Amino acid sequence: MSKGPGRKNTPGVFFAAKKTPGVLFLCLLAALLTGCSSDEPRVVLYVSADDHVARPIIRAFEEQSGIRVDMVGDTEQKKTVGLVRRLLAEKDNPQADVFWSSEVFNTIRLADKGVFTEHASGIAADRPVEYRDPERRWYGFAARARVIVYAPDRVAPDDVPRTWMGLTDSKFRGRIVMADPRFGTTGGHLGAMKVYWAKLIGAFYYEAFLIGLADNEVRLLPGGNAGVVRAVADGEADLGLTDTDDVWAALNAGRRVRLIYPRHAVDGISDGGTLLIPNTVAIVAGGPNPAQASVLVDFLLSEQVERMLAGSVSHNVPVREAVAADYADYAVPDPLKVNLARVAAAMPGAIDTAMRLLDRSDAP
Amino acid sequence: MRRSGWILPAAALAAWIAAVGYPALALVPAFVAAEPAKVAARNAASLFTTSFAWALAVAIAAVAVAWVPGRLLGRSISRRWYLPLSALLLAPICVPAYVVFYAWWQAWPAESTVYRWAVEHDAISMVKAATLFLGLVCWSWPVAAWCVAGFAAAVPAHRDELLRLDGAGPVRRLIETARNDWRGLALGGLIVFLFVFNNTTSFDIAQIFTFGYELRALENELDAGVRAIMMAAAPAIAMAVVGVAAIWWLLGRGHTELATRPAAPTRAALIVTAAIWLVSVALPVVLFIVNLTAQVNVMTFTRLYGRDLANTLAIAVASGAVTAFVAVGLAAAWQDRRRWVRTLADVQAIGWLVVAVVPATTVGVALEAAYNRPGLDAALYTTPAILVIGALARYGFIAALLARWVSMREPQELRDMRRLDGADTFVAYVVATWPRLVAAAGASAALVAVLSMSELVVAARVAPPGVPLIAGAILNAVHYQRPDTVLLAVLFLVGFGLAGGIAAVTVFAPLRRR
Numbered sequence: 001m002s003k004g005p006g007r008k009n010t011p012g013v014f015f016a017a018k019k020t021p022g023v024l025f026l027c028l029l030a031a032l033l034t035g036c037s038s039d040e041p042r043v044v045l046y047v048s049a050d051d052h053v054a055r056p057i058i059r060a061f062e063e064q065s066g067i068r069v070d071m072v073g074d075t076e077q078k079k080t081v082g083l084v085r086r087l088l089a090e091k092d093n094p095q096a097d098v099f100w101s102s103e104v105f106n107t108i109r110l111a112d113k114g115v116f117t118e119h120a121s122g123i124a125a126d127r128p129v130e131y132r133d134p135e136r137r138w139y140g141f142a143a144r145a146r147v148i149v150y151a152p153d154r155v156a157p158d159d160v161p162r163t164w165m166g167l168t169d170s171k172f173r174g175r176i177v178m179a180d181p182r183f184g185t186t187g188g189h190l191g192a193m194k195v196y197w198a199k200l201i202g203a204f205y206y207e208a209f210l211i212g213l214a215d216n217e218v219r220l221l222p223g224g225n226a227g228v229v230r231a232v233a234d235g236e237a238d239l240g241l242t243d244t245d246d247v248w249a250a251l252n253a254g255r256r257v258r259l260i261y262p263r264h265a266v267d268g269i270s271d272g273g274t275l276l277i278p279n280t281v282a283i284v285a286g287g288p289n290p291a292q293a294s295v296l297v298d299f300l301l302s303e304q305v306e307r308m309l310a311g312s313v314s315h316n317v318p319v320r321e322a323v324a325a326d327y328a329d330y331a332v333p334d335p336l337k338v339n340l341a342r343v344a345a346a347m348p349g350a351i352d353t354a355m356r357l358l359d360r361s362d363a364p
Numbered sequence: 365m366r367r368s369g370w371i372l373p374a375a376a377l378a379a380w381i382a383a384v385g386y387p388a389l390a391l392v393p394a395f396v397a398a399e400p401a402k403v404a405a406r407n408a409a410s411l412f413t414t415s416f417a418w419a420l421a422v423a424i425a426a427v428a429v430a431w432v433p434g435r436l437l438g439r440s441i442s443r444r445w446y447l448p449l450s451a452l453l454l455a456p457i458c459v460p461a462y463v464v465f466y467a468w469w470q471a472w473p474a475e476s477t478v479y480r481w482a483v484e485h486d487a488i489s490m491v492k493a494a495t496l497f498l499g500l501v502c503w504s505w506p507v508a509a510w511c512v513a514g515f516a517a518a519v520p521a522h523r524d525e526l527l528r529l530d531g532a533g534p535v536r537r538l539i540e541t542a543r544n545d546w547r548g549l550a551l552g553g554l555i556v557f558l559f560v561f562n563n564t565t566s567f568d569i570a571q572i573f574t575f576g577y578e579l580r581a582l583e584n585e586l587d588a589g590v591r592a593i594m595m596a597a598a599p600a601i602a603m604a605v606v607g608v609a610a611i612w613w614l615l616g617r618g619h620t621e622l623a624t625r626p627a628a629p630t631r632a633a634l635i636v637t638a639a640i641w642l643v644s645v646a647l648p649v650v651l652f653i654v655n656l657t658a659q660v661n662v663m664t665f666t667r668l669y670g671r672d673l674a675n676t677l678a679i680a681v682a683s684g685a686v687t688a689f690v691a692v693g694l695a696a697a698w699q700d701r702r703r704w705v706r707t708l709a710d711v712q713a714i715g716w717l718v719v720a721v722v723p724a725t726t727v728g729v730a731l732e733a734a735y736n737r738p739g740l741d742a743a744l745y746t747t748p749a750i751l752v753i754g755a756l757a758r759y760g761f762i763a764a765l766l767a768r769w770v771s772m773r774e775p776q777e778l779r780d781m782r783r784l785d786g787a788d789t790f791v792a793y794v795v796a797t798w799p800r801l802v803a804a805a806g807a808s809a810a811l812v813a814v815l816s817m818s819e820l821v822v823a824a825r826v827a828p829p830g831v832p833l834i835a836g837a838i839l840n841a842v843h844y845q846r847p848d849t850v851l852l853a854v855l856f857l858v859g860f861g862l863a864g865g866i867a868a869v870t871v872f873a874p875l876r877r878r
Contacts, residue, residue: 044829051840070830182581222568226843235483253845
């Protein structure tokens with residue numbers, strides 16, 4: 001092939017002329033694509049707590065410690081399990097230093113799969129023993145409670161079930177919603193029911209509860225626990241199984257909903273109230289910034305953070321009794337006592353059973 | 365094309381390998397290595413049928429709504445109002461579909477007549493489904509309109525005049541119009557169908573289980589490996605491949621050279637288009653703002669989400685810039701005299717299209733399989749580069765389509781003359797096709813930049829630390845019922861989108877026949 005019009009005569013096509021802006025652009029692009037590095041101390045945090053709740057706490061940490069936090073959040077749709085799956089996928093190539101989860105059961109599962117490393121935190125010594133891993137791989141703080149959300153316009157206060165089993169009453173047929181248990185805290189709650197009732201009454205009781213819900217045509221929703229509250233607030237359902245923080249958020253947004261703390265056991269049996277699910281924090285084994293990770297974990301376990309979370313829109317329940325006393329409006333009466341590790345182990349089976357009995361995707 | 369001609373085709377090929385070829389290849393060992401998993405799954409056939417029915421219904425409605433505006437857009441190519449009209453028809457696409465639904469859903473708040481009626485008649489779920497349908501049609505009809513416009517612009521004015529001279533009645537004129545536009549309508553319908561089928565987020569918010577949702581649930585099962593996810597996604601992947609084959613076939617058919625004197629737009633078409641735009645785009649925005657009860661605080665918003673916006677914009681610009689090179693490289697490759705180079709460009713284009721219309725979950729899985737490994741991670745997986753690769757994977761098809769459009773429109777005479785003159789170098793090609801090449805590159809860059817700002821599924825899976833994006837913040841704000849955050853974020857997106865739309869249309873301006 002012969003030569004065409006020489007390059008020398010070509011008017012500024014891409015690289016031919018005016019090189020400076022092109023070179024500058026390529027440099028900028030390269031900087032963006034490879035990330036801007038600096039000597040500033042940093043820590044990588046994977047966080048499944050709600051974005052608007054976590055950000056002020058992270059900012060406070062950055063201001064106090066001088067350590068920059070590079071955060072990866074989770075969407076409400078994938079709540080927690082998205083990051084859990086990611087941590088597991090990155091086990092041989094860890095990117096995160098710290099995992100702040102909004103629940104405990106998947107944290108325990110990850111710990112059992114070797115994703116976390118031990119951390120001896122002096123600051124965590126004053127929390128209840130159930131909120132500490134015996135092997136010191138994770139710590140719990142600032143809990144949420146499982147509750148029933150209901151529409152006060154459509155459910156009279158006397159009709160609201162006082163126990164979880166009360167949801168199987170036929171008067172609620174076609175009026176109940178719950179989140180897909182494969183995401184969020186719903187699966188852990190089902191695991192807790194299975195473990196607690198098996199010990200208290202018998203293994204059959206959990207399945208009886210699910211059969212009762214199925215008879216009541218409970219509807220699974222894809223929008224997480226926030227979606228459950230939205231469905232009740234929008235009038236799609238009258239009652240739903242959800243978490244306190246989602247109800248507080250709806251009330252804060254002016255929605256007409258109420259909540260109740262149903263018991264797992266009948267009155268008179270202590271430690272049989274509703275389930276408290278703490279936030280958890282753990283250090284990722286082999287993470288790139290272990291020293292900064294320890295500083296961040298201790299900060300998240302501090303009284304300051306518990307107060308910030310209790311005062312936030314999600315109104316988490318402090319696990320330190322002294323702090324909890326200052327937020328009595330959000331105290332949970334007689335919370336359920338259950339072995340969290342056993343719940344985590346029972347969770348997959350509990351979810352399988354729930355999907356088998358409650359999934360109505362085959363229904364016409 | 366010889367000498368320096370290999371540079372940009374090679375750059376396009378490199379981008380394709382990074383975003384499509386290598387991730388697809390990386391799935392193979394991950395698929396083989398994964399153990400078959402036992403996971404709790406819902407009825408896949410039933411969910412597939414649900415998603416299929418929704419996608420089909422929305423596609424039909426979107427095409428019906430888009431026909432008149434698309435014809436108007438195509439026939440306006442030489443008119444003064446072409447630029448604002450194009451920008452107005454691009455703006456809705458830059459907002460995520462779920463936000464359009466959300467805006468409509470906010471249109472009937474708790475105290476409204478519609479809401480009260482729905483509660484009294486136990487019809488909230490039905491109203492929500494109808495609102496979702498409305499929102500998806502409002503979001504998708506401009507996509508179909510752009511497809512129709514491409515074919516409508518090829519209709520010369522004398523076709524209308526001949527029909528008038530023949531005394532053709534309205535029915536015959538409609539038939540003639542349909543005969544001309546059917547490829548554009550079919551193309552638009554197919555693209556909308558595939559996009560809606562793979563849309564998960566809108567359906568989640570509307571509390572409707574879909575095939576895409578089930579894939580995501582499976583993706584997040586700790587015991588489900590790549591094999592389980594890809595096996596579950598197989599029906600959607602097969603459908604995407606068939607859809608892309610149909611799109612490719614449609615693109616290669618018919619007369620598509622722009623008419624020297626396109627048929628004139630009618631006043632009726634202008635009125636109908638204005639009405640459709642006002643009802644489907646302006647009205648939900650106005651209703652959303654009117655019904656907003658929360659206090660909007662721009663300072664608080666920018667303090668909380670300024671970094672997200674800056675990251676989103678930077679990723680968009682980088683994705684757009686890389687896409688421009690892809691468009692130019694592919695256009696150059698299709699002009700090459702060597703058949704294997706052109707065939708390679710065909711393979712790339714088909715690859716870009718397939719990746720765009722398979723479930724986004726599978727794209728995220730493939731990118732993770734490819735880049736989440738020691739050695740590669742420092743360069744790509746832990747930096748924003750992975751987000752650019754993700755955006756390319758989802759929207760690189762735009763560069764392929766526009767490059768195809770450019771390469772098909774160089775008149776054969778000009779191509780022959782270049783060869784006869786021996787001006788077959790890359791530089792000569794660039795000079796000869798300069799306006800079209802710039803148009804394809806610029807429009808690809810602008811469109812991909814705009815679309816990448818609302819990409820969520822892939823970004824949520826592979827986002828590197830410290831790079832929060834605004835799309836995730838919007839979705840969380842929707843879930844947590846914070847309409848003030850949604851509104852401000854969307855206004856920023858629309859602002860960026862309009863700027864991108866205007867940029868895209870401006871670079872196309874030299875192509876308009878006057």
